[in-house]
Amino acid sequence: MCGIFAYLNYKVGRERRYILEVLFNGLRRLEYRGYDSSGIAIDSDLDSDPVLVEGGGNGGAQAGRPPYDSAPPLVFRQEGKIESLVGSVYSEADVMDLNLEKPFSVHAGIAHTRWATHGVPSPRNSHPQSSGPWNEFVVVHNGIITNYEVLKETLIRHGFTFESDTDTEVIPKLAKFVFDKARDEGGEQAVTFSQVVTEVMRQLEGAYALIFKSPHYPNELIACKRGSTLILGVKELTDANTGTLFHDVKALTTNGKPKELFFSSDLCAIVEHTKNYLAIEDNEVVHIKDGCVSILKFDYGKEKPASVQRALSVLEMEVEQIKKGNYDHFMQKEIHEQPHSLTTTMRGRLRDNDVVLGGLKVHLKTIRHSRRIIFIGCGTSYNAALAARPFLEELSGIPVAMELASDLLDRQGPIYREDTAVFVSQSGETADTLLALEYALENGALCVGITNTVGSTLARKTHCGVHINAGCEIGVASTKAYTSQIVVMVMVALAIGADKISTQSKRDAIINALHDLPNQVSEVLKLDSEMKDLAESLIETQSLLVFGRGYNYATALEGALKVKEVALMHSEGMLAGEMKHGPLALVDETLPIIVIATRDACFSKQQSVIQQLHARKGRLIVMCSNGDVSSVCPSGSCRVIEVPQVADCLQPVINIVPLQLLAYHLTVLRGYDVDQPRNLAKSVTTQ
Known part of the structure; x- marks a missing residue:
């Protein structure tokens, strides 16, 4: 998905080089989200004309003077990695003789990483997109404008020329159209920046997060959103008399202090600057001018937006979480962080043989009387819910349905007022999941959110929920969020089933097992070198099958997904009970097959599967509980991965770790970028 970052210093002297580096570093923090090109916009010098440089995107360079009195914005855009943009910016700065040491007491810069949806990756399709000559309005955009073709046709009829294939380009051109029309009717001061932006919003359809910059409104920024995440960060704003932090945006509206x-589409990009932030709501317009922040609420039914006041939040994240430390890759770091992420996920929630989930407390009675519980998610989040389903059914006695968000929407599957719909998403911004949430809300279901991102759309729009608290996950391939999601859903099952005497002993045993789970995961991580050896033996193979059943059907799906998405190797997770209904035809001595056969209610059935695969000379890799080698591989003809045995419902947390390690090492050995897999992004916020 695209990444947005913007930086405005007010009465804080910063050199142009410093401003550039803040913007570049903001983009680097967003790299993990997936992108194919990037760009920035900064101010030129008022006493010099911008120079058009090939590939730079300063397409506004014209003869004469600009139609405004402030410095023309410089737009730099490049295809490829951020470092390509960095190199081109400094190269173009030399050509333009741009003074990088020039100080600015006030300056507004915007930046963007793009993941192509409309138009191939190229400088002209990168953001910021411009209104045309002299860059009178420049915009960065995350999302998709669904009615852009209609808007484009209208603007072309009014004389606008389009240079890109993007849906985004209509936005700055529409802003210029609105501005020019208002100026023609009422003069130079006829329209404010916020009026221009709200009128643009009135014309747009789709999902978006936008930041506008314009030399008509120098040193100002305006951001707005509908359906895509956008965060405002405020750098350590302190009261001169008390030294205390302001935690109310009302103070910002009148405070012109340094x-x-x-602005950022992700908290990870602002944590190194400040912990004071505001999650911008849908249809809010945030205007920064003269060091003050004003927030307006846009409403289609009203001509003028209403002013609103919001409280600032304090970010519970440390800078170390967004750095790799001593690890080679973020995925590797996050796999090895799982003992810690599980500990933080459970911290304060397991008390005196009980589970305390404050976000669900007042809704537990409603959930217990539900007609059914529906888990809804995509990809890894769906797999985590699938792993937790058997335990929730066992403890609650309530039927539990599974829905892939996109399929639910395609079918318009029935959801009733008596249902509880549980939405699972690491980012809280997954497009299909959010659309399914809107559908469930319209149908009157109680909606529960399980997400790792505080302030996300999912967290704000559900009736209640649980924060996973796994910490910032940078790698595109979810690892620690997956295991923490399972643990959260196990705790949800424990909370829902707390009123049943018949399951009390089972609950007590699981709660005790949860306390020791991080230690057990630490033991599994000792298999790292063994999984690297296994990966080396699989480098040349073209396919991999993973068989699981019961609690570990989800493990088979998730393990295969990890290999598929990062190692770029065909892999399939399969329900072992379906082996005879087709998959058995694929078995020969060359196809590697992983069978998950740890001790649980399905153990004897998995032993039978192993025997059948062995009889057909399958190339077997068996995952079993410690000490069970002779039970699963008596002839010694298969490779064995031994893992600790824990409670059935927690075994998927243990069993997935070796497969995560395998996927990681396969990717590195095959020479691929493990943190930025091909064609994938961290959270898909556009369809």
Whole structure:
């Protein structure tokens, strides 16, 4: 998905080089989200004309003077990695003789990483997109404008020329159209920046997060959103008399003291600057001018937006979480962080043989009387819910249905007022999951959110929920969020089933097992070198099958998904009970097959599967509980992965770790980028 970052310093002297590096570093923090090109916009010098440089995107360079009195914005855009943009910016700065040491007491810069949806990756399709000559309005955009073709046709009829294939380009051109029309009717001061933006919003359909910059409104920024995440960060704003932090945006609306302000599509990009932030709501317009922040609420039914006041939140994240430390890759770091992420997920929630989930407390009675519980998610989040389903059914006695969000929407599957719909998403911004949430809300279901991202759309729009608290996950391939999701859903099952006497002993045993789970995961991580050896033996293979059943059907799906998405190797997770209904035809001595056969209610059935695969000379890799080698591989003809045995419902947390390690080492050995897999992004917020 695209990444947005913006930086405004007010009465805080910063050199142009410093401003550039803040913007570049903001983009680097967003790299993990997936992208194919990037760009920035900064100010030129008022006493010099911008120079058009090939590939730079300063397409506004014209003869004469610009139609405004402030410095023309410089737009730099490049295809490929951020470092390509960095190199081209400094190269173009030399050509333009741009003074990088020039100080600015006030300056507004915007930046963007793009993941192509409309138009191939190229400088002209990168953001910021411009209104045309002299860059009178420049915009960065995350999302998709669904009615852009209609808007484009209208603007072309009014004389606008389009240079890109993007849906985004209509936005700055529409802003210029609105501005020009208002100026023609009422003069130079006829329209404010916020009026221009709200009128643009009135014309747009689709999902978006936008940041506008314009030399008609120098040193100002405006951000707005509908359906895509956008965060405002405020740099350590302190009261001169008390030294205390302001935690109310109302103070920002009238406070013109020195400050630094940031916009970002992700908290990870602002944590190194500040922990004071505001999650912008849908249809809010945030205007930064003269060091003050004003927030307006856009409403289609009203001509003028209403002013609103919001409280700032404090970010519970440390800078170390967004750095690799001593690890080679973020995925490797996050796999090895799982003992810690599981500990933080459970911290404060397991008390005196009981589970306390404050976000669900007042809704537990409603959930217990539900007609059914529906888990809804995509990809890894769906797999985590599938792993937790058997235990929730056992403890609650309530039928539990599974729905892939996109399929639910395609079918318009029935959801009733008596249902509880549980939405699972690491980012809380997954497009299909959010659309399914809107559908469930319209149908009157109680909606529960399980997400790793505080302030996300999912967290705000559900009736209640649980924060996973796994910490920032940078790698595109979810690892620690997956295991923490399972643990959260196990705790949800424990909370829902707390009123049943018949399951009390089972609950007590699981709660005790949860306390020791991080230690057990630490033991599994000792298999790292063994999984690297296994990966080396699989480098040349073209396919991999993973068989699981019961609690570990989800493990088979998730393990295969990890290999598929990062190692770029065909892999399939399969229900072992379906082996005879087709998959058995694929078995020969060359196809590697992983069979998950740890001790649980399905153990004897998995032993039978192993025997059948062995009889057909299958190339077997068996995952079993410690000490069970002779039970699963008596002839010694298969490779064995031994893992600790834990409670059935927690075994998927243990069993997935070796497969995560296998996927990681396969990717590195095959020479692929493990943190930025081909064609994938961290959270898919556009369809």
